[in-house]
Amino acid sequence: DxxxxxxxxxxxxxxxxxxxxxxxxxxxxxxxxxxxxxxxxxxxxxxxxxxxxxxxxxxxxxxxxxxxxxxxxxxxxxxxxxxxxxxxxxxxxxxxxxxxxxxxxxxxxxxxxxxxxxxxxxxxxxxxxxxxxxxxxxxxxxxxxxxxxxxxxxxxxxxxxxxxxxxxxxxxxxxxxxxxxxxxxxxxxxxxxxxxxxxxxxxxxxxxxxxxxxxxxxxxxxxxxxxxxxxxxxxxxxxxxRMLRLYISHAKKLRPVMTLQAQTLIKEHYTDLRKRYHNTDDQDKTMPITPRQLESIIRLAEAHAKMYLSETVDVPHAQGAIDLMDLFLNVTLRGDVDLAFFGSDAEQRKKDIDPRLRILGIIDERGTNGMDEQEIYGLMEEEGYSRNKIEKTIAKLHEDGEIIERDFKFVRKV
CATH class of the missing domain: 3.40.50.300 (P-loop containing nucleotide triphosphate hydrolases)
Structure with a gap:
């Protein structure tokens, strides 16, 4: 090859x-x-x-x-x-x-x-x-x-x-x-x-x-x-x-055109990566790949085509670029671009959010109906908070009068 x-x-x-x-x-x-x-x-x-x-x-x-x-x-x-x-x-x-x-x-x-x-x-x-x-x-x-x-x-x-x-x-x-x-x-x-x-x-x-x-x-x-x-x-x-330099000089002059099949493969890979690490909570959305990385995949696919002196960017060329980008994201960055660029992954960012604000936000979502204490524990524990920390935070909010208990449910004090 x-x-x-x-x-x-x-x-x-x-x-x-x-x-x-x-x-x-x-x-x-x-x-x-x-x-x-x-x-x-x-x-x-x-x-x-x-x-x-x-x-x-x-x-x-x-x-x-x-x-x-x-x-x-x-x-x-x-x-x-x-x-x-x-x-x-x-x-x-x-x-x-x-x-x-x-x-x-x-x-x-x-x-x-x-x-x-x-x-x-x-x-x-x-x-x-x-x-x-x-x-x-x-x-x-x-x-x-x-x-x-x-x-x-x-x-x-x-x-x-x-x-x-x-x-x-x-x-x-x-x-x-x-x-x-x-x-x-x-x-x-x-x-x-x-x-x-x-x-x-x-x-x-x-x-x-x-x-x-x-x-x-x-x-x-x-x-x-x-x-x-x-x-x-x-x-x-x-x-x-010397022969390699001549080969590269010739190949660099080519302008391969991407086929529809290659475009579809890259598009599917890009959208799949976005979905895979996309969280429902707006504050915790992790984008493991951005449009800048999408352009990187396209450039790598075009380079693959040039290397084979191809006039078109075909599916094998796009797959080669995807393999290299997968290695970059999954091995080098451990699957999260934010982890590399901002120093925290999705789990860490969740823990960094103030638990007081998070509990008040959860209760606000239910409005005047309020929320059961066990439901609050369940949601907060899923997001990485310890039960001991949740108990202390709820007790402090109750003591400060920011939330009140009504019919065995917590609601915001108006």
Whole structure:
């Protein structure tokens, strides 16, 4: 299968990480840029973020992606400023002394991929300069008497480390990643890469690393590479890097059109996800997928079609995109986008609501008829409140005169 061959040709010296490499492959091809009749532009570039424990080859994956892309620019978060990402105003000392603009990473990478390592180490002010570039794919400059709008039609591939060196999967993501929600939500897909002990995997990983070092020791700088050597062959991808770049450059020019069957499949998947996590209580509605993620699925499906040089986006392409998005939602985010972006899932949000307000709301729903005490216990316990807390809250409301008991039922005091 061509998809597997391309995936295995990206960073062939890195063991495993198949899902991450698959997402990187789709990012190389990207979706279809669209300009609608009213002038609205929908980006086709796919943004991806990898967050994980240190020492798991994230930086190596970024460098490999930058090498393979027809145009790839690498930047390090710690040493990158807002001007370095967008554009800097520089005085021309050798000419007439006028101010000129020098393009930054996101402008230089237009038409390719901008790889930003350790994006969590950047300051908040510098990171905020990426918002416009990632969604509108333009960079507006107004400095030194120059007002201009530069194009930055590039995919962003970023890597980040957790705040305390390692991830704690029992905690929400935002406190562990030094990044604002407004930037996190702009990434189509992001992976959490954990360093879990696994004897079988560790053994295979050690073999791969030892093979890499052995091959590196046998290669003498300046001498021709013996491609028949077993150690060299095992560390080479199925497709030559030059051929892969040509293939990607050709495929990126295609504009596959989505079939009705693929549209129906994506629509059904989207509505099913909305229903699955949709709660009846307006205050507790959890949207595990938003229109922004729906657009991500469409872009991934278009990238699948481009990878196979297809003129149409068919059902298998849409299914491949859905599989990747399912992995992103169910594994990385544990099935709840709000959990990742806002740090609380549906159960936690229910418990965070003031029990006094909730009890008064329940009684108000019944109006003058009132509500039986046991009914209140039943409803509140379903929402995660303890019986002891409910008893204390009802007693306090009764004592304060906010509710009164009439015919063995509680009603609001008018």
């Amino acid at each position: 061509i998809a597997e061959k391309i995936r295995d040709s990206i960073a062939p010296t890195i063991f495993g990480m198949n899902w991450e490499k698959r997402a990187l492959t789709l990012q190389q091809f990207g979706g279809v840029d669209k300009k609608l009749p009213d002038g609205t532009r929908i980006r086709g570039d796919i943004h991806m973020l990898m967050m994980g424990d240190p020492g798991l080859a994230k930086s190596q994956l970024l460098r490999s992606a930058a090498r393979i892309a027809p145009r790839g620019v690498m930047a390090a978060g710690k040493s990158t400023s807002a001007a370095g990402l967008t554009a800097a105003a520089v005085r021309d000392e050798f000419g007439e002394g006028r101010w000129t603009l020098e393009a930054g990473t996101l402008v230089l990478a237009s038409g390719g991929i901008a790889c930003i390592d350790e994006i969590d180490k950047m300051s908040e002010e510098d990171r905020s300069s990426m918002h416009e570039a990632m969604e509108q794919q333009t960079i507006s400059i107004a400095k030194a008497g120059i007002s201009a709008q530069l194009k930055s039609k590039c995919s962003v591939l970023a890597a980040a480390n957790p705040k305390r060196s390692r991830f704690d999967m029992s905690m929400p993501l935002p406190p562990q990643v030094n990044m604002p929600v407004s930037l996190l939500s702009r990434f189509d897909v992001f992976f959490i890469i954990e360093d879990k002990p696994d004897p079988e995997k560790d053994s295979l990983l050690a073999d791969k690393i030892l093979e890499s070092h052995r091959a590196g020791e046998e290669l003498v700088p300046g001498e021709a590479i013996d491609e028949d050597d077993l150690a060299i062959r095992t560390l080479s991808g199925p497709i030559d890097s």
